[in-house]
Amino acid sequence: MHVILIATQKGGSGKSTLAAHFGALAQRDGRTLLIDADPQGSLSFWYKRRESETPLLAKADGNTIGATLDAARADGIAWAVIDSPPHNAALTASMMSRATVTVVPVRPGPFDLDAVAATLAMARSLKAPIACVINAAPPITREAETSIVAEARAVLAGMGAPVLPGQVSQRASLSHALISGQSVNEYDPDSRAAAEIGAMWSAVSELARAFPRKP
Numbered sequence: 001m002h003v004i005l006i007a008t009q010k011g012g013s014g015k016s017t018l019a020a021h022f023g024a025l026a027q028r029d030g031r032t033l034l035i036d037a038d039p040q041g042s043l044s045f046w047y048k049r050r051e052s053e054t055p056l057l058a059k060a061d062g063n064t065i066g067a068t069l070d071a072a073r074a075d076g077i078a079w080a081v082i083d084s085p086p087h088n089a090a091l092t093a094s095m096m097s098r099a100t101v102t103v104v105p106v107r108p109g110p111f112d113l114d115a116v117a118a119t120l121a122m123a124r125s126l127k128a129p130i131a132c133v134i135n136a137a138p139p140i141t142r143e144a145e146t147s148i149v150a151e152a153r154a155v156l157a158g159m160g161a162p163v164l165p166g167q168v169s170q171r172a173s174l175s176h177a178l179i180s181g182q183s184v185n186e187y188d189p190d191s192r193a194a195a196e197i198g199a200m201w202s203a204v205s206e207l208a209r210a211f212p213r214k215p
């Protein structure tokens with residue numbers, strides 16, 4: 001089982017948005033369990049609106065996350081995608097140590113970039129693999145990244161933070177999809193938003209496959 005944790009110590013960066021989308025996309029690659037480990041319950045809000053019965057969803061906290069993952073593994077789940085709260089470092093660390101890879105959503109702006117430092121330091125101390133994903137970026141114009149995204153990449157490179165290529169742009173269709181309990185790939189499959197997040201999931205899943213699965 002591959003365990004993808006979505007985490008950063010910053011609210012509003014796109015953790016729940018990416019978790020819902022990656023969960024729906026992962027299901028195409030194998031049986032998937034979404035885990036809502038944020039008491040705010042954004043992922044559960046989305047799931048309640050969802051008509052499809054897959055992926056599966058479970059809630060978890062610091063006391064139950066280990067057992068939830070063990071049960072998923074025993075049940076033959078191929079992908080576990082965990083959404084996490086921004087301000088519970090102990091929980092994030094315990095989930096990070098169980099994750100195949102931790103995805104860190106970063107808006108290309110100073111506050112999100114600053115927040116990466118804490119998550120990066122945690123990953124280094126745990127020797128846990130992480131990958132930043134640029135989210136809610138201005139859409140690419142003429143096949144070139146906007147300067148704000150190029151600057152964000154430079155800051156992350158300076159910190160030594162690995163960043164996946166590509167970006168997830170700021171697009172209303174992502175929110176529209178989530179309101180109806182869907183991913184944008186289901187809601188508007190031929191959209192640029194669907195293509196971008198599909199490509200990002202491909203990059204994340206390829207990365208996860210390159211790391212050993214957790215026992």
Ligand SMILES: Nc1ncnc2c1ncn2[C@@H]1O[C@H](COP(=O)(O)OP(=O)(O)O)[C@@H](O)[C@H]1O
Nearest residue numbers: 011012013014015016017136169170171174175
């Ligand atoms: N790429 C995006 N395009 C448009 N809206 C986005 C995007 N990413 C996040 N949002 C919106 O920004 C807000 C915060 O995102 P959310 O996923 O809830 O962040 P977090 O879980 O990290 O707090 C939500 O209203 C969400 O719909």
Ligand SMILES: [Mg+2]
Nearest residue numbers: 015016038042
């Ligand atoms: Mg959230």
